Amino acid sequence: MNRAEFRKRILAANDEEAARLKRRFDESGTLVVDLVSAPGSGKTSLLEHSAARLADHVRVGAIVGDIATELDAERLAAAGMPSYQIVTGGACHLDARLVSEALQHSRFSSLDVLFIENVGNLVCPASYALGEDLKVALLSVAEGDDKPFKYPAIFTKAAATVITKTDLDGHVSFDRARVRNQVMTLNPSAEVFETSVISGQGVEKWCEFLIENLETKRRTLAHA
Amino acid sequence: MHELSIATELHRCCRAEVGEDGSICEVVVAIGDLSGVEPELLRFAWEAVTAGGRDDGATLTIDWCPATQTCPLCAEIREPQPGKWLRLCPTCGMPLALSGGDELDLLRIEYQLQENEVTA
Numbered sequence: 040m041n042r043a044e045f046r047k048r049i050l051a052a053n054d055e056e057a058a059r060l061k062r063r064f065d066e067s068g069t070l071v072v073d074l075v076s077a078p079g080s081g082k083t084s085l086l087e088h089s090a091a092r093l094a095d096h097v098r099v100g101a102i103v104g105d106i107a108t109e110l111d112a113e114r115l116a117a118a119g120m121p122s123y124q125i126v127t128g129g130a131c132h133l134d135a136r137l138v139s140e141a142l143q144h145s146r147f148s149s150l151d152v153l154f155i156e157n158v159g160n161l162v163c164p165a166s167y168a169l170g171e172d173l174k175v176a177l178l179s180v181a182e183g184d185d186k187p188f189k190y191p192a193i194f195t196k197a198a199a200t201v202i203t204k205t206d207l208d209g210h211v212s213f214d215r216a217r218v219r220n221q222v223m224t225l226n227p228s229a230e231v232f233e234t235s236v237i238s239g240q241g242v243e244k245w246c247e248f249l250i251e252n253l254e255t256k257r258r259t260l261a262h263a
Numbered sequence: 264m265h266e267l268s269i270a271t272e273l274h275r276c277c278r279a280e281v282g283e284d285g286s287i288c289e290v291v292v293a294i295g296d297l298s299g300v301e302p303e304l305l306r307f308a309w310e311a312v313t314a315g316g317r318d319d320g321a322t323l324t325i326d327w328c329p330a331t332q333t334c335p336l337c338a339e340i341r342e343p344q345p346g347k348w349l350r351l352c353p354t355c356g357m358p359l360a361l362s363g364g365d366e367l368d369l370l371r372i373e374y375q376l377q378e379n380e381v382t383a
C-alpha cells in the first residue's frame with residue numbers, strides 16, 4: 040500500500056484560475072463583485088436600478104449566470120449595462136473557468152466595475168472563488184429572517200449583505216434586527232444594506248458603497 | 264448540490280497523484296462546517312464518480328472540522344452547534360470571533376500500484 044499525504048485545497052485548480060483572474064482585474068483596476076442569493080431575491084433588479092446611477096460615475100458591466108435562458112442579460116442590456124450571459128446548462132454555480140471563458144467571449148471595453156451575477160443559489164457559489172474583490176449576499180424580506188444562520192458559508196464570506204424588497208414590509212414577517220445580528224455574528228466587518236427598487240430606498244447608498252470600494256481598490260493598487 | 268462537482272474534482276486530483284498504475288483504496292479529506300459541503304452528499308457523489316472504474320469501491324473518509332468561536336477577552340473557545348452561533352460572549356459580553364470551518368482539503372490518499380510484469 041502506498042500513501043501520499045498533503046494538505047491541498049480540493050478546489051485548488053479553481054483557486055489558481057481565480058488568482059489569474061484576480062491579477063487580470065487588478066491590472067485593469069476593475070472592481071469585481073460576485074452577487075450571490077437565492078433565485079428571485081432581486082439580483083438582476085438591483086443591477087438594473089443601479090445601472091443608471093453608476094453610469095454617471097463609472098463604466099459598469101455584468102456577467103450573468105443562469106441554468107437556462109438569456110433573460111437576465113437582456114434585461115441588463117435594456118437597462119444600459121453591457122452584459123454577457125453564461126448558460127450553465129444545469130450547473131448550480133459559476134466557477135473561475137466559466138468566468139474566464141465569458142471574458143474571452145464578451146466584448147467589454149475596459150470596465151471600472153464588473154458584476155458577476157451568480158446562479159440563484161445560496162449554497163454552492165460560496166465554495167468557488169471567481170477572482171472577485173467582494174462577494175455580496177442578497178436576501179429579500181420574503182425569504183425570512185433566519186437565512187444567515189441557515190446558510191452560514193455565504194454570509195461568512197460576504198463583505199456585504201443586501202436586504203432587498205423592503206417595500207414588502209408589513210406584508211411579510213421579517214425582523215431586520217435579527218438578520219443584522221446573525222450577519223454580524225458570522226462576519227463582524229460585513230456591511231448591511233436595505234433596498235427596495237420599487238421605492239428606491241437604499242439604492243443610492245449601495246451604489247456609494249461600490250464607488251467607495253472601487254476608490255479604495257485603486258488607491259491600494261497605486262501604493263502597491 | 265455542488266458535491267458532484269467537488270467529488271469529480273477530488274477524483275481528478277487523486278488520479279493525477281496516483282498515476283496510471285495506481286488504484287485508489289482510500290481518500291481522506293477535511294471538510295469544514297462553513298465550507299458549504301454536505302458530507303453525506305459528498306460520499307454519495309464520490310461513490311458515483313468512482314463507480315465502475317479502477318477506483319471502484321475506494322473509501323472516502325471525511326475529517327469533519329467545526330468552526331470555533333473565541334472571545335478576545337476571555338480567550339475561551341466555544342464550539343457552536345450549527346445554527347446556534349453566539350454573537351456575544353455570555354461571560355463578558357464581548358463580540359465573539361468566528362474562525363475555521365472553511366476546510367475543503369485533500370489530506371491523504373492510500374493507493375496500490377499495479378505490479379509491472381517482469382519480462383525475461
